[in-house]
Amino acid sequence: MRLCRYDGDRLGLVRGDQLYDVTGVTELLPAHRWPLPAGDDLIANLARLRDPIEAAAAGVAPTAVASVSLLSPVANPGKIIGAPVNYKKHQAEAIADREINYDTDIKTIDRYGLFLKANSALVGPGEGVALRFNDRRNDHEVELAAIIGKTGSNIPYDQALDYVAGYAIGLDMTVRGPEDRSLRKSIDSYAVLGPWLVTADEIADPDNLDFDLTVNGEVRQRSNTAALIFDVRKLIRYASSFYTLQPGDVIMTGTPEGVGPVDPGDTMVATVDGIGSMTVVVRAA
Numbered sequence: 591m592r593l594c595r596y597d598g599d600r601l602g603l604v605r606g607d608q609l610y611d612v613t614g615v616t617e618l619l620p621a622h623r624w625p626l627p628a629g630d631d632l633i634a635n636l637a638r639l640r641d642p643i644e645a646a647a648a649g650v651a652p653t654a655v656a657s658v659s660l661l662s663p664v665a666n667p668g669k670i671i672g673a674p675v676n677y678k679k680h681q682a683e684a685i686a687d688r689e690i691n692y693d694t695d696i697k698t699i700d701r702y703g704l705f706l707k708a709n710s711a712l713v714g715p716g717e718g719v720a721l722r723f724n725d726r727r728n729d730h731e732v733e734l735a736a737i738i739g740k741t742g743s744n745i746p747y748d749q750a751l752d753y754v755a756g757y758a759i760g761l762d763m764t765v766r767g768p769e770d771r772s773l774r775k776s777i778d779s780y781a782v783l784g785p786w787l788v789t790a791d792e793i794a795d796p797d798n799l800d801f802d803l804t805v806n807g808e809v810r811q812r813s814n815t816a817a818l819i820f821d822v823r824k825l826i827r828y829a830s831s832f833y834t835l836q837p838g839d840v841i842m843t844g845t846p847e848g849v850g851p852v853d854p855g856d857t858m859v860a861t862v863d864g865i866g867s868m869t870v871v872v873r874a875a
C-alpha cells in the first residue's frame with residue numbers, strides 16, 4: 591500500500607499514477623488533548639487502518655497524483671535520524687574534497703554513530719527546498735528512508751524489520767561547513783520525505799534497492815542500498831540501543847557517492863526502486 595499526504599493534510603491511497611482521497615479515514619484516529627502522545631498517530635495505527643483505507647478508496651473517483659502537491663507522508667515524526675558516511679565510496683569522495691571535509695578526518699558511521707535532523711526541517715516534495723547561506727555549498731544527498739511502525743528499544747538485528755512501517759525517499763540536504771551535522775542538516779526544508787510511504791510488505795529486501803538522483807536531468811548519484819555499511823537492520827539495532835524508536839520516527843539511511851551542489855532554480859528528481867520518484871524544486875529562501 592502506498593499512502594501520501596497532500597494538499598493541506600489530505601490522505602491519499604496511491605495506485606499507479608492515480609490517488610484516491612481517503613482523508614475520511616483519519617476520523618478513526620484517537621482524539622487527543624494536551625499533552626500529545628509521542629509518535630505519529632497515523633503511522634502508529636496504520637495496521638488497523640488498512641482495511642478502512644481500501645474501503646474508502648472503493649467509493650471515490652481517483653485524481654492524478656501529478657495534479658496535487660505532495661507533503662511529507664509522515665506528519666509528526668518524533669525524530670529524524672541521520673546516518674553519516676554510511677557508504678564507502680561517499681567516504682572516499684569526502685576525503686578527497688576539502689569543500690566536503692573542511693579539514694576534518696572523515697571516518698565512517700561506526701566512528702560517528704548517528705545524528706538528528708530537526709523536525710522543523712521536514713517537508714514534502716511539493717514544498718521544495720529553500721536554500722540558505724547561498725555563499726556556501728548546499729548539497730543534495732539522496733537516501734532510502736525507513737519509517738518506524740512500532741515502539742522498540744534494544745531491538746535485535748534479526749527482528750529489526752518487524753519495526754518498520756514502510757519506506758520512502760529521503761533527501762538529507764546539507765550546507766557544507768565546519769559546524770555539527772545536526773545544525774547544518776536541520777535548516778528549514780532540508781529534510782525532504784516523499785513521495786509517499788510504501789508499506790514494508792511491498793519491499794522484500796530494503797538492502798537491495800537501486801536508487802538515483804538527477805539534477806536538471808543529469809545523473810548525480812546512482813547506487814544500490816546493498817552498498818550500505820550499516821544496513822537497515824543494523825541501523826535500527828544501533829539506533830534503538832541509544833534511544834527508543836517510536837511510530838513515525840524516520841531513519842535516513844545515508845547517501846552514496848556523487849553528492850554535489852544545487853542552486854536556486856535547479857530541479858532534483860530522486861528515484862528508489864520499489865518506491866517511485868519524486869521531483870523537488872530548489873529555490874532561494
Ligand code: MN
Nearest residue numbers: 731762844845
Ligand atoms: Mn546524509
